[in-house]
Amino acid sequence: MENRPLEYDYTIAKMFMLTTIVLGIVGMLIGVVLAFQLAFPGINLFLGEGLAEYTNFSRLRPLHTDAVIFGFTLSGVFATWYYVGQRVLKVSMAESKLLMILGKVHFWLYLAVVAAVVVSLFAGVTTSKEYAEFEWPIDIGVVLVWVIWGVGMFGLIGIRREKSLYISIWYYIATFLGIAMLYLFNNMEIPTMLATSDVGESGIGAWYHSVSMYSGTNDALVQWWYGHNAVAFGFTVPIVAMIYYFLPKESGQAIYSYKLSLLSFWGLMFVYLWAGGHHLLYSTVPDWMQTMGSIFSVILILPSWGSAINMLLTMKGEWQQVAASPLIKFMILASTFYMFSTLEGPIQAIKSVNAIAHFTDWIIGHVHDGVLGWVGFMIMAALYHMAPRVFKREIYSKSLMVAQFWIQTLGVVLYFTSMWIAGITQGMMWRAHDEFGNLAYSFIDTVTVLHPYYAIRGVGGLLYLVGFLMFAYNIYKTMSARPVEAGELQSASPMGA
């Protein structure tokens, strides 16, 4: 071992931090617009009749989901990888020219794919499959970005000094492998330009159009095997990777239990993939798969709570830090929302509950307490922890962080409570019969009744967005502040005394 401390290279991490923030603002802003469009349909025309095609709910909706998943979250995953990876493997990116080049190519190609996605979704070029809307030319770009990330990841692992892989690395590896497998299989499609007509014409119609290799029920099965696990390997696995690194670092506490982390990791890997069937309950996929989907969803509570409890117990004896440090607040709330969301999901996956919940806003509520409460809070916490270290400046304002924390927490609470009420109300009204056995409500009755909840949800989303803008401002002021003079930062931890 050399004696001098390693100088880690955060060039790529910084680039991805910026896209995390920018794409986060874009995705959340579109989300707020969508929320208010449902409450006040006139907003569909907010840029006038001429642009209505591009500003109406249905065209914007995939942009919102993809901007948050593949923009905000994935950027956050990459940003933390290029930070955490070096530190736990005890090797600097700068030690390998190749890895640096790969990292840069990774970033710029990612940005190019993001741009292509934005253009194509606005134009309505989509395969319609949720979170897999991209047509084949973009799919090829996505695969390239992913492979480059993987080569860089295993390259860095290959030249590591710390021989034993830390828990976070397990989760990053799983993210890479899981998404690779799911994305490839779900996007199997045949470009229609390959077909030839009877008179020998080929390359007919739009060159980017394709048709799915699977049809009907099979297509649904593959899609939700993907859709559910895109959540697993995009919103859970890499976020767990983050909290396993940042919580111990920020709190100065060691992980509570190694055995619990083993159980949670391998349990999560095995169980998660089975649970996709819970999106297809009472559909035309075989009954045994639906039942497996339900059962494994309930079992999933074990590994999920294993990680969450491991995090909470890591704070054992140090709970005063939650009051003292806004950053610890973010992470503790994130793991609490993780517990909450991973209990709510299995409840919704129980067949009789799903009969009411499916197709309603309760599902939307579930997704958002997970993404806003768990994913969003954890990524922001990670960036807050990284910012002083990569920019060599103290965090601009701690009180702004505290204010942001409470505003966003209020936003999340308004969001999921209103969606619970909306979802259960609608689910119950759809199935209500009168004394003669006729349907008690026409469909539109079950829509108009939701108006107040849609309005409250919009306010909740807006509060979260406001908090995110405060976050962006705080990071911006941190970046652009005068660098801290030579030597150590004033505090070992940005929030510590």
Next chain:
Amino acid sequence: MFHWLEKHPFFFAVGVFVVIAFAGLIEILPNFAQASRPVIGTAPYSTLELAGRHVYIKNSCNACHSQLVRPFKSETDRYGHYSLSGEYAYDRPFLWGSKRTGPDLMRVGNYRTTDWHENHMKNPASVVPGSIMPAYRWMFTNKADIDTAFAEQLTVAQYFSVPYNQPIPMKDGSSKVVKMGESVDKANAIALEEAKLIAADMRDQDVKDAVERGEIPEIVALIAYLNSLK
């Protein structure tokens, strides 16, 4: 074993992959051996209907409308017979949706007319007071992409043996042939014939004129598709 794996990234990655691939192997592959077969009465989409389906996808109608009737009394009362797997045999991609902000459309062709759709797409609240659905007025001027629909027909016929130009058994014992043109021009001519029948039931003079000129606005294709959902 775990300690050893944590020091050997390659074997670690292989282990993770095996564990995560397991569920897919068990759940998905067997179902593929038994590919969905169409039920009696399920026919492939005509060129115009397929172009309409593309309009439906282009505008993410599936973000708010499902096409899956679950086997509950409340659903069969509202939407008709519950869905059967074989009814989706020609759906690439499937369009079940995951959210019902608006009602299910699996069998909308049974209880809505061309005329109703026309008014509804122009101004939803005029037909359904209180509706929060946005208007889709650009569909009355944008042109449907018949060429791409034809390319898709050719693709599914060539790669997945979808039975175009062949008799398909219907529920009443008769049979029906869904025509696919042998060239782009022929396909456009077939689509236009079908479009004329739809336009005849519409009121919008611009749409009627366009079809008369040989152009097919998106709305005509979309209505052809919606009418085919039964």
